[in-house]
Amino acid sequence: MTSSARPLLNRRLAEFGTTIFAEMSALALRTGSINLGQGFPDTDGPEEIREAAVRALRDGRGNQYPPGPGVPELRTAITAHQERRYGLSYDPDAEVLVTAGATEAIAAALLALVEPGDEVIAFEPYYDSYAACIAMAGGTRVPVTLRPADGSFRLDLDELRAAVTDRTRLLLINTPHNPTGTVLTREELTAIAELAVERDLLVITDEVYEHLVFDAAEHIPLATFPGMRGRTVSIGSAGKTFSFTGWKVGWVTGTPDLVTAVRSAKQFLTYVASGPFQYAVAEALSLPDSYFDAFRADMLAKRDVLATGLTEAGFEVFRPAGTYFVTTDIRPLGPDLSQNGDGFAFCRALPELAGVVAIPNAVFYDHREAGAPFVRFAFCKRVSVLEEAVGRLKKLAG
Ligand SMILES: *Cc1c(COP(=O)(O)O)cnc(C)c1O
Numbered sequence: 010m011t012s013s014a015r016p017l018l019n020r021r022l023a024e025f026g027t028t029i030f031a032e033m034s035a036l037a038l039r040t041g042s043i044n045l046g047q048g049f050p051d052t053d054g055p056e057e058i059r060e061a062a063v064r065a066l067r068d069g070r071g072n073q074y075p076p077g078p079g080v081p082e083l084r085t086a087i088t089a090h091q092e093r094r095y096g097l098s099y100d101p102d103a104e105v106l107v108t109a110g111a112t113e114a115i116a117a118a119l120l121a122l123v124e125p126g127d128e129v130i131a132f133e134p135y136y137d138s139y140a141a142c143i144a145m146a147g148g149t150r151v152p153v154t155l156r157p158a159d160g161s162f163r164l165d166l167d168e169l170r171a172a173v174t175d176r177t178r179l180l181l182i183n184t185p186h187n188p189t190g191t192v193l194t195r196e197e198l199t200a201i202a203e204l205a206v207e208r209d210l211l212v213i214t215d216e217v218y219e220h221l222v223f224d225a226a227e228h229i230p231l232a233t234f235p236g237m238r239g240r241t242v243s244i245g246s247a248g249k250t251f252s253f254t255g256w257k258v259g260w261v262t263g264t265p266d267l268v269t270a271v272r273s274a275k276q277f278l279t280y281v282a283s284g285p286f287q288y289a290v291a292e293a294l295s296l297p298d299s300y301f302d303a304f305r306a307d308m309l310a311k312r313d314v315l316a317t318g319l320t321e322a323g324f325e326v327f328r329p330a331g332t333y334f335v336t337t338d339i340r341p342l343g344p345d346l347s348q349n350g351d352g353f354a355f356c357r358a359l360p361e362l363a364g365v366v367a368i369p370n371a372v373f374y375d376h377r378e379a380g381a382p383f384v385r386f387a388f389c390k391r392v393s394v395l396e397e398a399v400g401r402l403k404k405l406a407g
Pocket of ligand 1: 109110111112113136183187215217246247248249254257258259
């Protein structure tokens with residue numbers, strides 16, 4: 010028996026009881042809706058990479074605990090990929106750590122680097138695990154709100170500078186940014202780097218969408234800026250880049266000191282994970298540029314189907330420069346349909362109304378009112394599925 014005076018879930022996690030994704034996925038199932046809520050592809054990654062995983066399993070590679078830092082083949086492939094694409098050199102033995110997806114990398118980095126009471130600055134809206142992991146580490150999250158301007162969500166650099174205090178330990182950066190699709194520019198990254206150096210801050214940078222940038226946008230790793238390599242924990246993942254979100258293979262790169270610190274936490278979370286998949290991801294990272302180019306072109310075409318369709322259906326669309334999400338403003342749909350611009354109410358009603366599931370961006374905000382009218386749709390789905398969803402949404406408006 011437990012004492013009724015004390016809730017089971019501890020105070021650090023009380024506000025993170027259940028995620029919106031569980032609620033919305035259940036709603037999608039019950040109503041037979043098209044689920045554009047959670048961001049996972051509805052087609053699997055390359056056949057040859059799946060075969061590589063099968064081969065590893067059959068050959069007995071990775072069926073037992075792999076080495077703590079990750080299998081050497083994968084660590085070497087990670088560093089070769091960073092070198093080839095960005096000219097960033099890391100030592101595969103001392104400066105790489107393979108994790109159970111980017112999710113574990115984020116958790117381990119925060120648990121390792123944050124002292125209770127430290128402030129952690131992150132962009133709001135944020136990826137949902139950030140707030141929970143900062144809380145588990147005993148840190149205090151300090152949101153800097155990305156605000157809509159001229160069709161995209163922008164960072165206010167003055168607001169970022171003003172958010173830094175004597176208690177700030179680190180900046181948690183995410184570019185390309187989920188859920189807004191914003192890709193930080195060279196100028197913005199330069200300013201962030203200067204601020205980190207000036208105030209002697211650590212930086213964790215979540216770059217899981219590094220290969221999903223569109224149009225004129227360019228992904229530039231924060232670790233490439235002056236003074237940053239020594240203070241930046243960079244996080245990548247195979248899930249989004251290769252369409253294997255179930256494999257949970259992610260990684261951290263950074264100086265030996267940073268990687269050792271992150272490993273100190275990681276070894277007591279999963280210890281190791283995804284043995285055979287690590288070998289397959291090593292092969293995936295070594296695919297020629299043509300794979301990455303085709304993947305990007307495919308997602309770009311999907312973005313355009315969804316973004317154009319949503320515009321025609323009456324939404325205001327923030328056409329993303331990166332990721333596989335589109336954020337919309339529902340207010341142009343009118344007060345009735347948009348539930349007075351309340352994204353929560355809209356997303357709860359939408360499955361019954363139109364047979365489509367989306368996610369209210371407000372769940373990614375501390376300042377919920379700042380996110381109220383915004384709703385996120387994922388476009389990592391087959392074009393036929395996107396077209397069907399868009400058709401349903403157009404009927405709703407028309
Ligand atoms: C999907 C996602 C992750 C988690 O990546 P996994 O490798 O699946 O754990 C982390 N950060 C962002 C911004 C994401 O969208």
